[in-house]
Amino acid sequence: MSPVLGERLSRRHAGRPAAQVRIVHLGVGNFFRAHAAWYTEHAPDADEWGIAAFTGRSAAVADALSAQEGLYTLLVRGEGGARPEVVSSLSAVHPGDDLSALRRYLADPAVVVVTSTVTEAGYKRAGDGGLDVSDPDVSADIDALQADPLSGIVVTTPGRLVAGLLARRAAGAGALAVVPNDNVPDNGAMVARVVGDLAGHVDPDLQAWVADNVSFVTTMVDRITPRTTDDDRAVVRELTGFHDVAVVPTEPFSEWVLAGDFPGGRPAWDAAGARVVDDVRPFERRKLWLLNGSHSLMAYAASILGHETVADAITDPVVRSWVEEWWDAAGPHLDLPADDVTAYRGALLDRYRNPGIRHLLAQIAADGSQKVPIRAVPVIRAALEGGVAAPGATRLVAAWVAHLRGLGAPVTDARADEVTALATGTVEEAVRHTLAWLDLDDERLVA
Numbered sequence: 223m224s225p226v227l228g229e230r231l232s233r234r235h236a237g238r239p240a241a242q243v244r245i246v247h248l249g250v251g252n253f254f255r256a257h258a259a260w261y262t263e264h265a266p267d268a269d270e271w272g273i274a275a276f277t278g279r280s281a282a283v284a285d286a287l288s289a290q291e292g293l294y295t296l297l298v299r300g301e302g303g304a305r306p307e308v309v310s311s312l313s314a315v316h317p318g319d320d321l322s323a324l325r326r327y328l329a330d331p332a333v334v335v336v337t338s339t340v341t342e343a344g345y346k347r348a349g350d351g352g353l354d355v356s357d358p359d360v361s362a363d364i365d366a367l368q369a370d371p372l373s374g375i376v377v378t379t380p381g382r383l384v385a386g387l388l389a390r391r392a393a394g395a396g397a398l399a400v401v402p403n404d405n406v407p408d409n410g411a412m413v414a415r416v417v418g419d420l421a422g423h424v425d426p427d428l429q430a431w432v433a434d435n436v437s438f439v440t441t442m443v444d445r446i447t448p449r450t451t452d453d454d455r456a457v458v459r460e461l462t463g464f465h466d467v468a469v470v471p472t473e474p475f476s477e478w479v480l481a482g483d484f485p486g487g488r489p490a491w492d493a494a495g496a497r498v499v500d501d502v503r504p505f506e507r508r509k510l511w512l513l514n515g516s517h518s519l520m521a522y523a524a525s526i527l528g529h530e531t532v533a534d535a536i537t538d539p540v541v542r543s544w545v546e547e548w549w550d551a552a553g554p555h556l557d558l559p560a561d562d563v564t565a566y567r568g569a570l571l572d573r574y575r576n577p578g579i580r581h582l583l584a585q586i587a588a589d590g591s592q593k594v595p596i597r598a599v600p601v602i603r604a605a606l607e608g609g610v611a612a613p614g615a616t617r618l619v620a621a622w623v624a625h626l627r628g629l630g631a632p633v634t635d636a637r638a639d640e641v642t643a644l645a646t647g648t649v650e651e652a653v654r655h656t657l658a659w660l661d662l663d664d665e666r667l668v669a
Contacts, residue, residue: 231290231464237310240292241272245489246327246386248379249340250275250283250315256296256447256472258337258403262311264494271489272313274327278340279377281317286467288315294468295458299578306461321375321385328386329393334486336383337401338413339443342592343636344379344404345416353380353419360420367424380416384424387417391431397485401439403478405514407506407596410440410482439482442506444513446532446573447472448581473579475569479505504557507600511552512563513570515597515618516545521587522621525630532581536574547614548601555604587631591641594622599660602667611666619667623649623656 233239245262247254254275262271275292277284287294292312298305316323327333348354355361363381366374371388383400390398400417402409417436422429447470454471458464478496492498499505517532523544524535535541553563573579598618605612625631626645633642644659645652650668657667 229463229465231293231295231308231462231466231468233291233293233310236308236464237291237293238269240313241269241311242332243272243274243313243327243330244332245271245273245335245337246324246333247273247275248318248336248338248382249344250277250287250312251339252450252470252472253443253445253447254337254339254403255294255309255312255468255470257443257445257476257478258339258401259309259311260296260476261478261491261494261496262489263309265489265491266493267490268311271311273311273337274314274316274323274333275312276316276320276324276382277318278344279318281319283468284315284317287312290466290468293466294470295462295464295466297454297458297469297471298474299471300474300576301578304457304461304578306458308462318382319377321382324382324386325372325389328398329389329395331393331395333395334398335401335484335488336386336398337403338379338383339403340379341589342404342406342596343589345402345406345413346378346380347412347416351412351415353416353423355419355423364420364423371425380420383413383417384420384428387421387432387436388424388428391428391435397435397437399437399439399482399484399486399488401441401480401482403441403443405443405510405593405596407510408440408503410438414438435485437483437485439480439484440502440506441481442477442479442502442509444477444509445472445475446576446579446581448579449585451580471579473573473576475573477505477509508556508558508563508566510597511556511601512549512566514593515552515601516548516570517586518590518593518597519544519548519618519621521583522590522625522630523617525583525587526621526624530583532574532583532586533577533579535583536571544614544617548618549614551605551612551614552601555601584631584634587625588634589636590622590625590633591635591637594619595660598622599662602662606666616667619656619660619662620653623652626656627652 363376402413481502520535524541529535601615644655
């Protein structure tokens with residue numbers, strides 16, 4: 223049956239029947255829907271792997287997707303135009319505070335995978351990489367779960383994971399895999415640390431149970447996915463006839479590399495193009511340094527020049543030269559063949575120039591306090607160990623300092639008060655304070 227023009231997207235006219243829920247996802251933003259949900263959709267056993275997805279704090283996305291029975295249109299924008307695809311892998315969508323649903327799913331032995339995309343800041347890490355127990359929300363979560371392990375109200379991602387695992391342990395539902403999909407090095411170990419820390423505060427026996435029953439998979443993820451615009455929704459309506467309030471625009475390119483155990487099984491993501499490897503780190507560093515690093519460089523430096531998007535910025539010869547210099551500084555320190563690095567750089571330029579993707583520099587600039595330490599600092603340290611200051615690398619930190627001083631994209635950061643205070647005083651003072659905060663206190667960098 224064909225849709226009536228403007229009819230809301232639903233399984234009546236599009237997509238597959240909802241599959242049994244076997245995956246729970248935390249953080250149902252655009253990236254997840256363009257990436258892990260898309261790989262699940264394209265797995266040959268997709269009919270066996272439904273996803274129950276939970277939002278962050280807002281219920282708006284859950285309401286929009288639930289009204290469409292979990293369906294949404296992925297709008298793949300490339301140089302050849304826009305191609306719509308209906309994704310059916312979300313069997314249920316809930317607001318993040320629906321803890322009863324979360325506990326119910328995690329207590330079900332059929333659910334064997336938990337994925338997450340909540341940004342670096344969402345995992346509530348302290349400076350040493352462990353759980354930030356000084357965070358008021360983290361402290362409240364610990365108190366709530368100590369007082370009531372099976373019904374306590376929690377608000378953080380580590381708290382929600384531990385609440386679900388408490389329910390799973392109580393139900394005897396067996397082992398599962400936790401699969402973070404955020405741009406954080408060794409993200410599996412990172413989530414294992416914060417979850418283990420919180421579990422230990424709540425119940426030391428739970429900490430031991432987690433170690434025995436939960437695997438933490440490390441991933442590298444890549445697909446440029448900007449915010450949805452009214453134009454995206456209008457294009458989908460024109461191409462499909464459907465009124466879709468949950469459209470997700472993205473690029474043709476996609477990459478997913480995973481390493482770790484899945485004790486209860488997983489979808490055949492590798493048949494959909496994902497790579498399952500023994501060691502994610504070479505791919506992780508390539509993406510983190512070359513793509514994410516150059517993104518941050520453009521977000522801070524190119525926005526000062528007045529550019530709003532990646533596509534605008536990369537056409538500026540000055541910005542292009544900055545990006546190339548950054549790659550020249552980072553590339554030699556990757557544990558990959560030089561030909562692979564060169565090919566990846568060329569592919570990135572093609573992706574950045576894609577006129578169909580409006581990737582806002584202001585969006586990329588957010589949460590620099592989490593991003594700069596992992597995108598810029600390792601490259602700068604590697605250059606210093608080689609005996610050079612590498613201006614192509616240090617420019618990123620200089621641009622971040624300028625950003626914190628009010629130039630270019632606005633500061634949107636969970637630690638805004640802390641990091642903007644670093645950039646006060648004279649420019650030299652701001653640079654020195656920021657370098658010290660980044661643990662890069664080297665005179666060669668100040669000049």
